[in-house]
Amino acid sequence: MIVASEFHPAFWLRGPHRQTLFAARCRPTPALIVDHEIWNLTDGDFIDLAWLPDRGQPPDTPLVVVLHGLTGSIDSSYARGLLRQVRARGWRGLLMHFRGAGPRPNRLPQGYHSGDTGDLGRLLTRLRDRFPCAPLFAAGYSLGGNVLLKYLGEQGNAAPLNAAVAVSVPFDLDRCATAINHGLSRAYQAHLLTHMRAEIQRKADTVADALTLPDLHTLRDFRAFDDVVTAPLNGFADAADYYARCSSRPFLRHIRVPTLILHAADDPFMHPDVVPRADELAPCVRLELSTHGGHVGFVAGDRLGRPRYWLEERIPRYLDTVLAGSGLPAASRAGVPA
16 A cells, blocks of 8 residues: 655755755754673674663563664664664664674674665564563664565564654665765765775775775766676675565565555655555555655654654654554553653
C-alpha cells in the first residue's frame, strides 16, 4: 500500500537540500548516554552495540534496534533522537554499528555494505533468544533501511521481528549511484566519499591482505569506489553485480512482518523513479510517500516555527499502533523514569 504522508515541512525549510542539511548539520546533537557492548563474532570479527542503559525493565519490555546509514554511528542525530524517544517510553533500545562503523576498525578486511544482512540476522536471533517475551522492533535509515528491508524479504515468515520501519531507503542502488552523481547531489557524494576513503585508510594494513588499493583520491564517485573497493572486498564481481544483488526493491514483495516505509519524493540522494510501485509491496508493507522531506530530513515546525523532528514522532507512534493492535505486551511503563 502506498499512501500520502501527513508530513509537512517547516515553512522556512522548504526544499530537499534545506531539509537534508538542516537535519544532518544544523541540528544540535541530542544528548544520550549509552553503554557499549563488543560482540565477538564466530568469524573472528566483532560489532559494537550501543545500548540504552538498563533500568530494570520487565522481560516483556519492547526492544528497538536502530540501524544507521552510510558513515553513520551512535553519534548520528537521527539515531540519538529516536533512541531518546525509545527511552522516554521506558523501552529497551540499541544501535547496531555495522562492521567497522564503531569507534574501532573491525578486524577483517570486509566492512559493511548495503546488502550485508548476515550480522543483522545473527543479532536479531540472539536478541530473540535473550528476550523471548519482548516485542522486537527495528528501524533503519538509508543504507540501514535497505539492509533491513532486504533482510525481511529474505526471511519472510521466519523473521523474528514484530514490526519494522525504514526511512529514506535507496531501493535501487544502481539508479541511486547515478542520481547522486548529478547536480548539487554530488556535494553529498563527495562528503560521504571523504569518510569512506578515511575508513579504508584507517584499516589499510588489514585491507592490503585482500586487495591492492589504488590511490583512493582517484575514486570520485560511488560507482568507482564500489567497483574497486566494496565489490572485491565483499565477494561481488563489480559494482553492477553488487548493486543488482543488494538492492532491496526486489525483496519487498516477500516481506511478512508489518513494515512502515517513510520516503520523500524530493530525496536528493536518488531519482523519484526508485520508489517502488504498489504492486511491488507485500500486503503488510505501508509506504508513506511525502512530497517534501529530503534525505532523512522530515523537519516540521511548531506554531512558533521551531523545528520538530517528525520522524521521531511518526516512528514510535507506528510502533505503538502495532502494539495496540496485535495483543503484544506494551510493557508497563510504571516506575520506569523517562
